Amino acid sequence: MKAFVENRFGLLALVVVALTAMYGAAYVTRPAPLPPPPAGPRKVAVESVTAVCPGTKGEQVDVYLPDTLNREKMDAGPYVTKGPGALEAGYVTRTTKGAGRGLAGVRCTEPSPETWLVGPGPADADVRLHLANADKAPALTDIQIHAAEGVVSGDKGIGLEIAPGEHKEIDLKTLAPSADIMAVSVTTVFGRVAVAARTTLDTGGVDWLPAAAPPSTRAVVPGIPGGGGRRQLLVAAPGESDAAVRLKAVSEDAEYVMKGRETLDVPAGSVAALDVTTGVGGSSAALVLTSPVPIVAGLVATGTGSRSDVAFTAGTPSLDLGSAVAGNRAGSRLVLTALGGPGKVRVREVPDGDAFDVEVPAGRTKNVRLKAKGSFAVVVTPVSGEVYGARVVEERLKSGLLLTAQPLSPARMWTLLPPLTDTARVVVP
């Protein structure tokens, strides 16, 4: 041992061996370079939700909470209810005589900073816009109406202040008297408002306009009711560029591009209309629109008969988080469309009804009859696939068909929160 240490190369050998051993240890323990895990938004339960609808005197609004359905009487002012995240409220009014003959269904919406409504314009219909501020802070809103010529509302709708608890009803004829098709955007500078619009066509028929999905490059308009009657698609391209929209129809039998209606050109800032009655051929369908420029879409469905009723549907996001419709009656059915692959949903009627599964083939639309009696709520929970849908109520009278549709909007049970970490590194540059 002493000889080894005394040897000139002994210590060197020892040190080299030790260094090699440490190199080996460091090499073995070296972790593989991992990409950082993407911090995506996480799903968090919504704790409380406010639902606001414009009130109709004498009517009753259905309020759905998990496993319960209540009915409450309404007054002339807006009806405001607060509840946990799964709250849904809405009602359907039925009028058989007079100018406002028809079924009109409305969903109580949450106040929002941006709302889009697409439908017939004040030239062809009586459109009344209801704005309600249910929060404790004032709201400053801008109303902009896009028509076939572009933005026609000018400065008249800009800077409308709504105090807390106040509501306003605006006849859109004052803002855009000459528009026969329109897309209305109600945005707030601060605060939030709940927006609804009741449209009564001059040619007959009444319904509430459903809120359309905000402008995006892909829009799906589900729930086009089958049967006779005119179906008219309205597409708006807010923004600075023209949109060349490509259309595809997904009906009960096939998924196809409609002949002669492959594309629709929408000038910047305006609304274009396209008659797709022969395109969907009387079958329940959904329309898929893709465009390089963000667009907003809606559809006007007219019922058959000597006196017609009208129903509106609009671009809607898919049923990712589940959906529910509170106000249903006899004659309701679900119109479900699966895109991309086969879809499966679980449907449950509340209060009396078991859950049943519905399978929708890929690229097809399916009608699901809802058999509950009286007024009920229906809850649709997606199991697999990308499914869109709407709830359609039809009643056949001798004078004509009564019709209303409501797209299945995503429930407010969950919300996606951005990942925010608590760290002191915010103060360093």
Next chain:
Amino acid sequence: MANLPFGAMLWALLRNVVGSAFRTLLFIVSKQPANALDEMVAMGSILVHPFRLLRARRARRPPGNRQSRKKAYIRIKRLMTPRGAAWRRLTDMVQGFLAGQAPVDSAGRHHHSTAEEEDELPPPDTGAVKRFLSRPGVVLLLALTAVSLAAERSLLGGERLGGGALVPVTGGAGDLWAFYTEGFHDVGLGSNAWAPPYVAVLAALSTLALGKTWLAVSVLLLGSVPLAGASAYLATRHIIPAVPARAWAAGTYALLPVATGAIAAGRLGTAVVFVLLPLYASFGTVLLSGERRRARRAAWGLGLLLAVGTAFVPLVYPLFAVLGVLAAVAFGGVRRGVVTSMAIALAVPVALLLPWLASLVTDPGRILLEAGLHDPALADPVLAPESLLALSPGGPGLPPFWVTAGLVTTALSALLMRRQRMIVAIGWGVALYGMLAAILVSRVTVEGARVWPGVPLAFAGTGLLVLVGLTAHRLAELRAGGGLRKLGATAVVAVAFSTPLLAAGFWVVNGVRGPLVGDAPDVLPALAASYSKNGERTLVIEGSAFTVLHARTPLIGEAELPVDSDARTRVRTAAQGLAGGRGGDAATLAQHGIAMVAVAPPVSAELAKRLDSQPSLQRMSLSDAGGLWRLAEPVRRVPAQPGSALHTPWLWAQGALVLVAALMAAPGRRPSEGVESSSVALAGA
């Protein structure tokens, strides 16, 4: 003073009184109380008997008119010692103190000398400044300062230094002292934890730097390279005898990649420990091989410095303790009292930092962290083994890892020598120990980020440098023999000098490439600060991270205070809900004292829209410089939690301990017998 004119007499009186008081203080500090008493009695005897002075002046008054005393004074004034002589004596005294002598070396009471000194010729009287500048240590210091200034050119002259691990430096010495001594910290969500001890060290240094924290931090961090070079040069004065080898060792030490990496990442803790490490080596050598009284004083001094180092980087203590225990066991048989001295040196940091060390034991991962923020981007998660063996710790701002290959090669070639095997073996032992510790430490993840192995690699570097420096004189002998040996020796010298030159070259050319910047922007808008008069907090959101601030950027050390985790979770959920547009979260935030929400630029339009649409938020401003919203809810003030009752007694005890240790460590009278050179003692063991 009896002969001076009246004005000059008053000035002389003042000068003498101040000088006497100063000398008394120095005598007390250098443990010569008898001389101090003498000095005080001497001065007192003049002040207490003013009539004696008056009588002397009257007796000395020249006959004739009164003006002649002044005329006589003017005539002889230029023959008296020039004014600068007092300053010259002061600088000589300071240099002597740094060289280890007592500040005032008196010849003993009643002028009794123990040894006769031969008459020496007084040295030629060159100017003090010229003498100062021609010393090799000073030349090295100036060269390192020039290199640092050239490399850090992008950091100088900014308003606020910050980035990486360093929170932008704000506040003054008073703020830091208040932060260290207060029981409840009114920051963020409120905390009554005790401030980390390195804040006290920084507060003391800031007080020395005329109250400016930014000056102290800039000198410590940006000037860590010249400071480390100076400390390495001073520390090796008894270890390495040859001056060129000392200069090379000090220069290479100062330019190790650990230093450049620490500066680029804003690691103040590592920078401070880097400057202190050579002092540990020097004090350690004196402790192990000096004579008893010196070794004991060195033990106290080492304990104090180790406490300072541990306060900044807790890892220093276990690393040093292992080496210290091994050395005490090895040398304990040779000299008496080594074990006690080492025990003192290892016990003083524990005694000074007891509560903080206790809290570290309950959360062992924090032993591996250092002062400042812990950012995953500052450490290389997949550190290559060749970097670790080449003393390169990974992270931003480093030269290529092969820059230190010259040092490692030279140290390897020192293994081939036949003599001084012990020194070489010990040096390589320390180096391998440091590298092993670095490998272990760099594979650990604490709080989501890898630990940076800077301090263990600095230990390894110290070992290598000391061993090469101590064996450098063999190179001279090799060069004396001609032919192949001379060539070999020249090659080794070239390789050895390649390391500092390459490191300096890369650093100057690349500059400081890291997150540390000289003008860090204030993330809290001035408007928010002006609305925070009653303790309102501001939630600052930047990208996908947020924090809660109270009216100002946090002071150094405030960001590391532990906060009640319940409150943190609630605030985090509420902040996520607020940014996600959930609704109802503003009330939760207001309950925790948050009155404003600030978003750092760039503000995404989506986030601005969501915050605008929140019913309880009112926008105050939104521009390219960020956005600020105010909560319309009533804000509840963060309640002041009572601090621990032990805090103030502990602070007094800590101060007393520091004073005791400092007094025990201060050098006293230099003994008259010759002091053994510690390197000789080391070589003989």
